[in-house]
Amino acid sequence: MKASLCLMILCMISLLQAGQLRIDMVHNHEDQSLRLHSLRYKQKEVYSVTRLSYLLSNFSIQRDTGEWVELKNQYAYIDEGKRRTRFFLKDVPEGSYKSIRFALGVPKATNHADPAQYSADHPLNPNLNQLHWNWSGGYIFLALEGRYRAEDQSLQGFVYHLANDNNFSTIQLPGQFVLKQNTGLILGMDIAKLLGQPRALSFIKDGSSTHSHAGDPIASSLIANLQSSFSLLSVTYPKDEMPTQAVTPLYLPEKYTPYRFAMSRRFPRPALPRDNPLLEERVALGKKLFHDTRLSRTNAISCASCHHQERAFTDGVPLSLGVEQRKGKRNSMPLFNLAWKSSFFWDGRADSLRMQALMPIQDHLEMDESLENIVAKLGQDASYQEAFQQAFSGEEINSEKISLALECFLLTLTSYDSKFDRAMAGKEQLTEQEQRGMKLFFTEYEPRSGQYGADCFHCHGGANFSDHQFHNNGLKPTADLGRYAITQLDRDKNSFSTPSLRNVALTAPYMHDGRFSTLEEVIDHYSGPMHRSENLDPNLAKHPGEGLQLSDEDKAALVAFLKTLSDPKYTTPR
Numbered sequence: 041m042k043a044s045l046c047l048m049i050l051c052m053i054s055l056l057q058a059g060q061l062r063i064d065m066v067h068n069h070e071d072q073s074l075r076l077h078s079l080r081y082k083q084k085e086v087y088s089v090t091r092l093s094y095l096l097s098n099f100s101i102q103r104d105t106g107e108w109v110e111l112k113n114q115y116a117y118i119d120e121g122k123r124r125t126r127f128f129l130k131d132v133p134e135g136s137y138k139s140i141r142f143a144l145g146v147p148k149a150t151n152h153a154d155p156a157q158y159s160a161d162h163p164l165n166p167n168l169n170q171l172h173w174n175w176s177g178g179y180i181f182l183a184l185e186g187r188y189r190a191e192d193q194s195l196q197g198f199v200y201h202l203a204n205d206n207n208f209s210t211i212q213l214p215g216q217f218v219l220k221q222n223t224g225l226i227l228g229m230d231i232a233k234l235l236g237q238p239r240a241l242s243f244i245k246d247g248s249s250t251h252s253h254a255g256d257p258i259a260s261s262l263i264a265n266l267q268s269s270f271s272l273l274s275v276t277y278p279k280d281e282m283p284t285q286a287v288t289p290l291y292l293p294e295k296y297t298p299y300r301f302a303m304s305r306r307f308p309r310p311a312l313p314r315d316n317p318l319l320e321e322r323v324a325l326g327k328k329l330f331h332d333t334r335l336s337r338t339n340a341i342s343c344a345s346c347h348h349q350e351r352a353f354t355d356g357v358p359l360s361l362g363v364e365q366r367k368g369k370r371n372s373m374p375l376f377n378l379a380w381k382s383s384f385f386w387d388g389r390a391d392s393l394r395m396q397a398l399m400p401i402q403d404h405l406e407m408d409e410s411l412e413n414i415v416a417k418l419g420q421d422a423s424y425q426e427a428f429q430q431a432f433s434g435e436e437i438n439s440e441k442i443s444l445a446l447e448c449f450l451l452t453l454t455s456y457d458s459k460f461d462r463a464m465a466g467k468e469q470l471t472e473q474e475q476r477g478m479k480l481f482f483t484e485y486e487p488r489s490g491q492y493g494a495d496c497f498h499c500h501g502g503a504n505f506s507d508h509q510f511h512n513n514g515l516k517p518t519a520d521l522g523r524y525a526i527t528q529l530d531r532d533k534n535s536f537s538t539p540s541l542r543n544v545a546l547t548a549p550y551m552h553d554g555r556f557s558t559l560e561e562v563i564d565h566y567s568g569p570m571h572r573s574e575n576l577d578p579n580l581a582k583h584p585g586e587g588l589q590l591s592d593e594d595k596a597a598l599v600a601f602l603k604t605l606s607d608p609k610y611t612t613p614r
Contacts, residue, residue, distance in 0.1 A: 061101075061129040062224040062278060065118050067092060070232045076121055077531040079187065079195075079574075083235050084242040087188035087198070090531075090578055092231070093119040094182040095163065095171060097146045098210065099129055101219070102139035109133060115146065117163035117171070127163075136218050140225065144266060145181030145208040152177060160311035167308040167380050170507045173482075173497070174306075178203060182262070184234070185578045188243045195574055197581025198248040199498070202262050207252055209263050215272035224276035234262065234269040247488040248582045256489060287314040291432035291441060299323050299448070301379075304456035306464065307503045310379035316394070316444045318451060321431040326449025328427065329442060334417045336407035338363045343400065343446075346372045352543035352610045353453065358554025362406040369405065369520065371554040374547050376455040376610075377540060381508050386536045386552040388510060389526050397446035398439065411439040418442075455542050456503075459604040470604060476594070477601025485588055494566070494590060494598055498579040505541035505605065511577040514570030515551060522552065533575050543610050545603045559599045567595065 067074040069081050079088040096116040100108045109132070116127040145151070146164065155172050158165040164179070166172035171180040182202040190196045217223065235241050239261035250258035299318035303310075312318065329335065330343045346360040347353035353375035360368040370386050378384070383391050390396035400406040401414065418424040419437050428437050431445060460478075462468035470478065481500075483493025499507055510523045512535045523532035536552045550556040556565065568587040570580065590598075 059132055059134055059219060059221040059223065061132045061219060062222065062276075063116070063127050063129065064224060064226045065125040066226055066228045066273060067120050067125070068228055068230050068232075070230065074120065074231055077529075079189070081232070083232065084240060085188045085190075085244060087186055087243065089120075089184065089186040089231060091121055091183055091185040093117070093121070093169065093171060094144060095146055095169065095179060096142050096144060097150070098141075098143040100141045101132065101137045102141070104136045104138050108141070109137075115163040117169045119169070132219055132223075134219050134221070136216075138216050139212060139214050140227075140272065141210060141212040143208060143210045144202070146179055147208065148205045151179055151205060151208075154305075155179075156305055156308055158309065160309045165308045166502055167310065167504075167508075170502070170509070172502065173203070174502050178205075181207060181209075184231075187574070187578055187581060188248070191244060194585075195572070195576075195581065196243070196248060197576065197578030197583075198243045199578055199582055200249070200258065200262065201251050202259055203252045204254075206254065207259055207263055209266050211267055211270050213270060213272040215275070217275040220277060222278055224278050226273045226276065228271045228273045230269050230271070234265050237265055237268045239264050247486075249484065249486050249488075251484050251486065251489075251491075253489050253491075289317050290315050290444060291434060292317075293321070293430065293433045296321055296431075299452065301452070303454060304461065304503075306461070307456060308380070311382075312379060312451065313392070313394075313447065316447055318448055319431065321427070322445050322448040323452050325427045325431045326445040326447070328424075329446055330449055335401050335409060335414055336363050337409040337413075341407060343397075346400075346406075347375050349610060350546070352376060352455070352546045352607075354547045356548065358549050360406070362403070363408045366405045366408075370552050371549065373537075373539060374543060375450060376453045376607075377504050377542065378453065379451050380504050383508070383537070387523050387526050388537055393447040393450050394440075394443035397443050397450065411442075414442065415439060455607040455610070457609065458542065458607050460601075463604070471600070473597050473600045474604050475601075477597035477599070478604075480590075480594055480598055481601055485583055492588075494563075494588065494594070495579065495583070496566075496598075499538050499577070500541050506538045508538060510535040510537055511579075512573065512575040514565070514572065514576055514580050515555070516571045517573075518553065520553065531575055534573070535575065541602060542605045543607055545606050546610055559602055560595065563590070563595050563598050 074089060077088055077090055079086060081087050099111040099114055102108050111129050111132060114129055118125060155164060155166045163169065166174060171183060173180065180201050180203045184200040185198065187195050187197050217225065241258065241261050247258055250256050252259040297320035299320050301318055333339050333342045335342060341363060346355045348355055355372045358371060360372045362368055373386065378393055384393065384396035390399060398411065401409055415437055428441060429435060432441050459468055463470045480494040481496045484491050485493055485495040499511055501507060510532065517534050521533050523535040545559065548557060550562050556562045567590040569585060570587065
C-alpha cells in the first residue's frame with residue numbers, strides 16, 4: 041500500500057514538473073538557407089524546390105542514464121512554403137538528455153486509421169496538411185517538389201513523394217540538452233544531403249518522380265539519405281510562450297438556435313469560425329440576403345444571379361454579367377464546401393468568407409453598390425430589422441453583421457452525397473467505365489515504374505477533390521496573371537485557385553475564364569501539349585512535352601468518372 045502511494049506521488053511530481061519542448065525546423069541547402077522557387081541549387085542538375093512538406097511522429101528523448109522517454113500521440117506537420125516550421129512537444133519531463141529520436145511519417149495503425157477523426161488544427165487533418173491520399177489510403181510522409189534544368193536546358197518538373205508503411209523511418213540525433221519548463225531545439229534538414237548523401241540522385245538519370253511503390257530505387261535512396269539530412273543545430277531556452285487568447289463570438293444574441301452542421305464522416309473536420317458560430321437565425325438571414333436584389337445598385341441582381349443552385353452555384357457562362365450587363369473578368373466559381381477553404385476567389389484575394397461576401401457587392405463590374413447604401417436600404421425594411429435582431433445582439437444593422445450572416449449561410453452549402461460517395465460507402469456500384477476512369481484519375485503518370493495514369497489526384501485529391509492551392513496548369517496566358525496580381529511574386533504568374541471537381545459536370549464552362557465548354561475539352565488540355573513556362577506546376581512539368589496522350593477510351597472513362605461526382609441536391613434541387 042505504501043509502495044503504491046509513493047509511486048503515485050512520484051508520478052504526480054513528475055507530471056507537475058513536466059514542461060514543453062519547442063522544436064524549430066531549419067531547412068538548408070548545404071550552408072545556405074533554403075529558398076523556395078529559386079533555381080540556384082546544384083546536385084547533378086541545377087534545380088529549385090517549390091514544395092517541402094512532411095510529417096513527424098514517434099518522438100522520444102533519451103536521458104543521460106540511457107533511458108528513453110516516449111512522448112506518445114504527438115505529431116508534427118512541417119511545411120516550408122507555409123512557414124509552418126515550429127511545433128511543441130508537451131508534457132516532457134524536466135531533466136538532462138543526450139539524444140532525440142523521431143520518425144518521418146506516421147505509424148502503420150495511424151496511417152490506415154480514419155483521417156476524419158482529427159480536429160481542424162490537428163497536424164494529421166488532411167485538409168490542413170494536404171498530405172493524404174484519401175481514396176487509396178495512407179499519408180504522404182514527405183513531399184519534395186520542384187523544377188530542374190534538363191540536358192537541353194529546358195525546365196522540367198520533379199515530384200518526390202515518400203509514402204507507404206515500409207518507408208516509415210526513424211531518425212536519431214545526438215545532442216546534450218537540459219530540459220527546463222521551456223526549452224527549444226533547433227533541428228536542421230539539409231536538402232543537398234537528402235538528395236545526395238550517401239546516395240546521389242539525378243532527376244535525369246534516376247527519374248523525376250516517385251510515389252514510393254515497393255522496391256522503387258528513388259524512394260530507397262531517399263530513405264538511405266534521411267539520417268544524414270537531419271541534424272540537431274542548437275539548444276535554446278525561450279521565454280514563456282504567449283498564451284492563446286479566448287475567442288469571443290461577435291454580436292451573440294441572448295437567445296439563439298445552434299445550426300446543425302451535417303457532413304460525411306469521410307470528410308476531414310473543417311475549421312469553422314469560432315467568432316461567428318453557425319446559428320439558425322444567422323443562416324436564415326444570410327440566405328435572405330443572398331437572394332436579395334437590393335444588394336446591387338440597380339436593385340436588379342443578387343448574389344444568386346451568378347450562383348444558381350442547379351449549377352452547383354455557378355451561372356453557366358464564361359464570364360459573369362453584373363449590373364447593366366457589365367461583363368466580369370472571370371468565371372463564376374461554385375459555392376459549396378467552402379468551410380474547407382482558407383482563401384477565396386480565383387486569385388485568393390480574400391482570406392475569409394465574410395471578406396469575400398462583401399467584395400462582389402462593391403465591385404464596379406458586379407453589383408456596384410456601397411455598403412452604406414445597403415445598410416440604409418435594409419434599415420427601412422421591418423422584416424430585416426426583426427431578422428437582424430434575432431441573429432445578432434444590438435439593434436444596429438451594419439456591414440459587419442451583413443458579412444457574418446452571409447458567411448454563415450455560405451458555410452452551410454455542402455456536397456458529399458454523389459454516386460462516387462455512395463459507391464465508396466458500398467451503397468452503389470460504379471460501372472466498368474467509371475471504375476476505369478477512377479483508376480486513371482488516381483494513378484500517377486510514371487513510365488519508369490510502369491504507371492500510365494492521368495495523374496489528376498495531385499491537385500484534385502482529398503475529399504473535396506481539390507488541394508485548395510494555386511497552380512499554373514499550362515493554359516495559354518492572357519492579360520489576367522491570376523495570383524500574381526495579389527502577391528506580386530513572379531512564381532505566381534498565371535496561377536489560379538484549384539476548384540473542387542465535385543459537381544464538375546454541372547459547372548461548365550471551365551477554367552478561370554471559361555475557355556473550355558466541355559469536360560472533353562478540359563481533358564484534351566491535360567492529355568496533350570500545354571503551354572510550358574518556368575511557373576508550370578511541377579506535377580505537370582514532369583510530363584513529356586507532347587503530354588500524356590491518353591487514348592479516346594481513357595478520355596471517355598475519365599469523363600464518365602467525373603460525372604459520378606455530381607450531388608443530387610444540385611441535379612434535382614428542392
